[in-house]
Amino acid sequence: MRRALVNIAREIYGDESEYIIKSFDIIGDIAIIKIPEKILDERRYRFGEEILKNLGYIKVVLRQTTPVEGIYRLRKxxxxxxxxxxxxVYKEYGARFYVDISKVYFTPRLSYERIRVANLVGEGEKVLNMFAGAGPFTIHIARKGGYVYSIDINPYAIEYHYINNIINKVDDKVILFRDDASRVVEEYLVAKADRVIMPLPELALDYLKYALKALREEGVLHIYLHIQYQENDDEALEKGEYIIWDKLSQYNVDILDINSRVVREVSTRMAQVCIDVTLHKNINYI
Ligand SMILES: C[S@@+](CC[C@H](N)C(=O)[O-])C[C@H]1O[C@@H](n2cnc3c(N)ncnc32)[C@H](O)[C@@H]1O
Incomplete structure (x- = not known):
C-alpha cells in the first residue's frame, strides 16, 4: 500500500515527491496526504484521482491543511x-472504530501502543482513560477484560465512542464522561482506578495530580510526553523518565517501577514517549 502510494507520488511529482512520501495516513477507506506549500499546485487533484484509481479500497482522498490543533486536537x-x-470505519486488531476525522482526533500511528497497553491489563482491572477520543485505547482494554472509565471533553468524541462501544460489544464495560478530566476525577473517580492512561502529551504534566487522585493505593500510570532530543531517541527516554521522576517527587509516593519506550517520532528530533510508572501512594500523598 505504502509502496503503491510512493510510486504514484513519484510519477506525478518526480524528484519533488520526496517532500510528500513521508506523511501518508490511511484511516479506514480515507487516504490523507500532506503537500508542502512549495509544491502545492493543481497536480494534487490528479494525485488524488490516481490514488483512487490504483488503490481500490480507498474511497476518499483528503489533504491535511493544518497541524493537529486546539483543545479537541483536530486537523483540517x-x-x-x-x-x-x-x-x-477503521479496523485495528479485531476492533472497529467509526469516526469522523474532522470532528474527533484519530490516528492509526498509535495502533501498536494501544494494543501494548491493553495487553498489560488484567481481567477485571479498573482503568481510567483521561483523554479517550473515540475510544480506541478503552475499547481494546475492555475487549481484554478490563473495566474502563473513559473521559473526553469533545462531545463528538463521546458520541462516536458511545457507538464504538456498542459496535465492539463492550458497552457494559465502559462508563463514559463528557467533561474536563480534572472535574470528572474530582467529582466521581477519586481512588477508583488500578491504572490510568494519559494519551495527551500537552496536558500530561498538568494533569498528573488528577491521575494520582484517581489511582488506588497502588497502581500504574501510562504518561505520554513529547520530548525534544539532540542525538538519538535514547536521550528522549532518559529525559522523559527524569521529568516524571522529578514531578512525582513533589508527591508523597514511592516509585516501584519505571519503564519507557519511544512510541513514534512526531517531528525532527521530537519523540513521543510513553513512561509507564508503577507506584504506591503513601498517606497524605499530595
Ligand atoms: C490526542 S487525543 C487522544 C485520543 C485517543 N486516546 C486516541 O488514541 O485516539 C486527546 C483527546 O483529549 C481530549 N481532551 C483535551 N483536553 C481534555 C480535557 N481537559 N479533559 C478531557 N479530555 C480532553 C481531546 O478532545 C482529544 O480527543
Missing part, C-alpha cells in the same frame, strides 16, 4: 478526490 482537510465525506 481539503477534499481532493472520491466521495465527499470525512466519516469512516
Amino acid at each position: 482537510f481539503e477534499y481532493l478526490a472520491g466521495e465527499r465525506r470525512t466519516e469512516t
Whole structure:
C-alpha cells in the first residue's frame, strides 16, 4: 500500500515527491496526504484521482491543511478526490472504530501502543482513560477484560465512542464522561482506578495530580510526553523518565517501577514517549 502510494507520488511529482512520501495516513477507506506549500499546485487533484484509481479500497482522498490543533486536537482537510465525506470505519486488531476525522482526533500511528497497553491489563482491572477520543485505547482494554472509565471533553468524541462501544460489544464495560478530566476525577473517580492512561502529551504534566487522585493505593500510570532530543531517541527516554521522576517527587509516593519506550517520532528530533510508572501512594500523598 505504502509502496503503491510512493510510486504514484513519484510519477506525478518526480524528484519533488520526496517532500510528500513521508506523511501518508490511511484511516479506514480515507487516504490523507500532506503537500508542502512549495509544491502545492493543481497536480494534487490528479494525485488524488490516481490514488483512487490504483488503490481500490480507498474511497476518499483528503489533504491535511493544518497541524493537529486546539483543545479537541483536530486537523483540517481539503477534499481532493472520491466521495465527499470525512466519516469512516477503521479496523485495528479485531476492533472497529467509526469516526469522523474532522470532528474527533484519530490516528492509526498509535495502533501498536494501544494494543501494548491493553495487553498489560488484567481481567477485571479498573482503568481510567483521561483523554479517550473515540475510544480506541478503552475499547481494546475492555475487549481484554478490563473495566474502563473513559473521559473526553469533545462531545463528538463521546458520541462516536458511545457507538464504538456498542459496535465492539463492550458497552457494559465502559462508563463514559463528557467533561474536563480534572472535574470528572474530582467529582466521581477519586481512588477508583488500578491504572490510568494519559494519551495527551500537552496536558500530561498538568494533569498528573488528577491521575494520582484517581489511582488506588497502588497502581500504574501510562504518561505520554513529547520530548525534544539532540542525538538519538535514547536521550528522549532518559529525559522523559527524569521529568516524571522529578514531578512525582513533589508527591508523597514511592516509585516501584519505571519503564519507557519511544512510541513514534512526531517531528525532527521530537519523540513521543510513553513512561509507564508503577507506584504506591503513601498517606497524605499530595
Ligand atoms: C490526542 S487525543 C487522544 C485520543 C485517543 N486516546 C486516541 O488514541 O485516539 C486527546 C483527546 O483529549 C481530549 N481532551 C483535551 N483536553 C481534555 C480535557 N481537559 N479533559 C478531557 N479530555 C480532553 C481531546 O478532545 C482529544 O480527543
